[in-house]
Amino acid sequence: MKILLVEDDPSISKALATTLTAHRYTVDTALDGQIALELALQGEHDIIVLDIVLPKLDGLSVCQQLRQQGCQTPILILTAKDANEDIITGLNAGADDYLTKPCDLAHFLARVRALLRRQGNPTVSPILTWGELCLDPILIQVTYLQQVIVLSPKEYSLLELLLRHPQRIFSRSSIINHLWSIDDSPTDAAVTNLIKDLRRKLKSAGMQEELIETVYRLGYRLRTAPKKEVEQVKVEDCQKENLASIGQVVWDFRASLEKRIDILEEAARSPVYSLSSFQHQQVQEEAHRLAGGLGTFGYAKGSDLARAIEYLFIEGDWEEDRQQQFTQLLTELKQEIAKPPTVLLPTLKPLILAIANDTLIAELQQAAPHRGWQVEVVCDRSDVLHRNGNTPSVIFMSINHAVPDCGLMLLQELKIQFPTTPILILTTQDSLDSRVTVARLGVSRYVVQPATTDEIFDAIAQVLPQTTLTDAKVMIVDDDPIALQALATVLQPWGLQITTLNQPKHFWQIFTTTVPDVLLLDLEMPTFNGLELCRVVRQDVYYSDLPILVVTAQIDSVSIQNVFAAGADDFIAKPIIGPELVTRTLAHIERSRIQRQLLQYQKEHLQTRQLQATIDSLTQAANRHYFDEFLHREWQRLADAQAPLSLISYDIDYFKSYNDLYGYPAGDNCLQQVTRVVWDCIKPGRDLVARLGGDEFVIVLPETSLEQALQVAQRIQQAIAQLQIPHPSGTHQYITLSLGISGTIPQLNISPQELIAIATQALYAAKARSRNTYCLYPL
Structure with missing residues (x-):
């Protein structure tokens, strides 16, 4: 992966480039905005890391010009400008992400990896696989059959x-x-030579399959990965099991119809006004369940008839014509359900609708089951537009010449009939005019012949809805047990943990115990309807952002308005179409997870910024501001408790000459090493090390007497001596410290600044005594 790093500070640029190179990224660097713009437009970069304050052309202008010229490369702004207005301006200029300096290198690398993942499919696992070969970008490790393969950076x-x-x-x-x-x-x-070396190392690791394919006169590409027969058997067994589950649901639904119709027929045999209130309510509830259940299993007209019966009993104003209307509706309903059901549950194998009449289709049909797919072939326009059955997952259209007018017309009709279904075309012509023409019609993939079956299937796989399983929890509330069973059967093959409830009165107890990732509610239910339950969830602060989908057969404008007014995120109309239910449910789960991750990141970012405001970025010791606050707070606390407090001021002997001899990077490293040693000599949960500037540091030791502070100073000197950082220009062979110690029992009428002054005097006295020593001055 290649990165363009735009940073005018050579030291920062070198540090970032070294880090990226160590993680197997190829890095181009630019020190000003003009060069960055030229490199970004000429080179093939996977991501651009861009500072804002740059010579010649600022980073915002670079970002804007790149976007205006059609550059889609992800841009990560890395800058010290951390005001909200700066962040908003940077993102509005076209940046994909914004990171402020100083930043942790691990955090920076994580942001880079996130942007690189965003270029492809965000649901793909970060681990790249090909058969038994695995590449882990995070560990920078390649394994075959779980054995590590050592590759050079370029091979990797x-x-x-x-x-x-x-x-x-x-x-x-x-x-x-x-x-x-x-x-x-x-x-x-x-x-x-690089290709040859990589092939040799993979073969030496035991790979018999050839991974890299040489394409004559064009270059190289990845071969199709070998299939795992065992996994295919497991997939087919799983599909058979799921098909059996769907068949059971259909059977259960058919078995329930007779009992429900009997209840309606019993009510129709006598005047409705003579029914008891219990019978009246029972008929209304069974009609409501029938409306939902019939819709779920494809009886659209039957659902409308049951809904009409439900409304008759809701209105309750019965006259002779109403009795006749009820009888007529019941007769039509019985005739409708005598027909076989059109089950709208999803096909467990993705359905590819192929519009073609050439020999390639036979090969596709033969190979499709091995990929877990099914292919339905139609040969002419009328068969496509008047077909019945499940909505295809992908439409594949073969055209043996440039796209003719009749083909364009068919494409337009397909997009109207299947607006959300990806379309892939195969043609013999590779011209810009043809590509632009079909792109305007929303074609997802354009494949040029000759193409192999594997190449076509790989193109189809890229546009198929992702079927990555998820461990998310879904709660479904519907008073109809059959509808619950149907919805659960649709969603369970996708790896979702399903909780069903047909008694709304128990909703809150089950809901708070389950804590689902998404909630599906029926609209009309006894005791509490879906709108009431939706409002209850939205009232609670903890669950106010939970995705809620209302499943209803009432799709009039008033009902839909009421659904959204109650706080629902979406509604799914009955009759339920399985792919639509799955797609919407998974989409809301994914969106909710992204929002939670974003909130968590914002929280962590705020905590990081708060922490950065209190620490010295180089040594990770406390800064002067936090030192003043901490000392003042401890002074007040220990004055009340009448407990001791000690200070140790120290600096590195002859540190300026060390910087002059070795350079500032070595000096920074020396400060970091010394600070780590000092932290190891104190109690981090109680004591504090602070950097006041340069090589001047102070240690705050609450609840520590002068005698104990002296012991701390001696431990520090011994540890620094063991560190043995060479320093030949000093009076000793290695780095040494001078320390000034002071302490007292704080008093409210005495300022802590007096203690600082005494400790500083003790430090100067130690430096006057040939250094590498300490002096102790009580307050």
């Missing part, structure tokens, strides 16, 4: 490039652009 980067873009053919020049920085100038032979 090449393997990652191919695994991340399995369908793309990379020419030698493209590989050079991805793997070498712009300052390098390798030849095509370097790529050939």
Whole structure:
């Protein structure tokens, strides 16, 4: 993966570039905005890390010009400008993410990886696999059959490039652009040797399959991964089990119809006004359940008839014409349910609707079951537009010449009939005009012949809805047990933990025990309806952001308005179409998880910024501001408790000459090492080390007497001596410290600044005594 790093501070640029290179990224660097703009437009970069304050052209202008010229490369702004207005301006300029300095390098790398993942499919696992070969970008490790393969940085980067873009053919020049920085100038032979070395190491690790395919006169690409027969058997067994579950649901629904119709027929045999209130309520409830259940299983007209009967009993104003209307509706309902059901549950194998009449279709149909798919073939326009059955997951259209007018018309009709279904076309022509024409019609993939079956299936896989299983929890509330069983059967194959409830009066107890990730509510239910339950959830602070989907057959504008007014996030109309239910449910789960992650990140970011405001970024000791607050707080506390407090002021002997001899980076490293040693010599939960500036530090020792503070100073001197940091320009061979110790029992009429002054005097006295010693002055 190749990164363009734009930073005008050479030390920061070197540190970031070194870190990225160590994690197998190829890095191009730019020190001003003008060069950055030229490199970004000319090179192939996977991500751009961009400072704002730059010479010649500022980072915001670079970002804006890149977006105006169509550059879609993800941009991470890395800057010291941390005001809210700056962040908003940066994101509005076209940046994808914004990170403020100083930042933790692990945090920076995590942001880079997140942006790189966002380029592809966000649901894909960060671990890249090909058969038994695994590449872990986080561990920077490649394994085959769980055995580590040692690769050079370039070999690793090449393997990652191919695994991340399995369908793309990379020419030698493209590989050079991805793997070498712009300052390098390798030849095509370097790529050939790199390919040869990678193949040799993979073969030495035991891989018999050839991973890299040479495409004549074009370049290299990843071969199709070998299938795992055992896994395929498990998938087929799972599909059979799920199909059996759906069949059981259909059977249970058919078995329940007779009892429900008997209740309605019994009511129809006598005048409705003579029914008891219990019978009246019973008929109303059974009609309501029938409306939902019939809709779920494809009896759209039957659902409308049952709903009409329910409304008759809700209105309750019975006259002779109403009795006749009830009888007529019941007769029509019985005729409707005598027909076989059209089950609208999802096909467990993704359905590919293929519009073609060539020999390639037979090969697709034969290979589809091995991928867990099914192919339905239609040969002409009328068969497509008048077909019945499940909504296809993908439409595949084969055109043996440039897209004709009749083909364009069919594409337009397909987008109207299947607005959310991806369309893939296969054609012999590869022209810009044809590509633009079909792109305007919303075609998802354009495949040019000749293409193999695997290539077509790989293109289809890219546009298929992702079926990644999830461990999310879903709670479904519906007073109809059959409807509950149907909804649960639709969602369970997707790895969801399903909780069902058909008694709304127990809702809150089950809900707070389950704590679901998404809630599905029926609209009309006895005791408490779906709108009331939705409002109850929204009233609670803890659950106010929980995704709520209302499942209802009432899709009039007033009902829909009431659904959203109650706080629901979405509604699903009955009759239920399985793919729609699954897609919407998973989408709300994913959106909710992203929002929670964002809130968690914002919380952690706030905590980090609060922490950064109290610490010295170089040594991680407390800064002067926090030292003043801490000392004042402890002074007040210990004055009330009449307990001792001690201070130790120290600095590094001849530190200026150390910087002059070794340079400032070495000096910074020395400060860090000394500070870590000092922390190890005190009690971090009680004591405090603070940096007041340069090499001047102070240690606050609450509840510590002068005698105990002296022991601390002696421990520090011994530890520094054992550290043995060379310093030949001083009076000793290694780095040493001078320390000034003071202490007292705080008094409210005495300022803590007096204690600081005495400790400082003791430090100066120690420095006057040839250094590498300590002096103790009581307050």
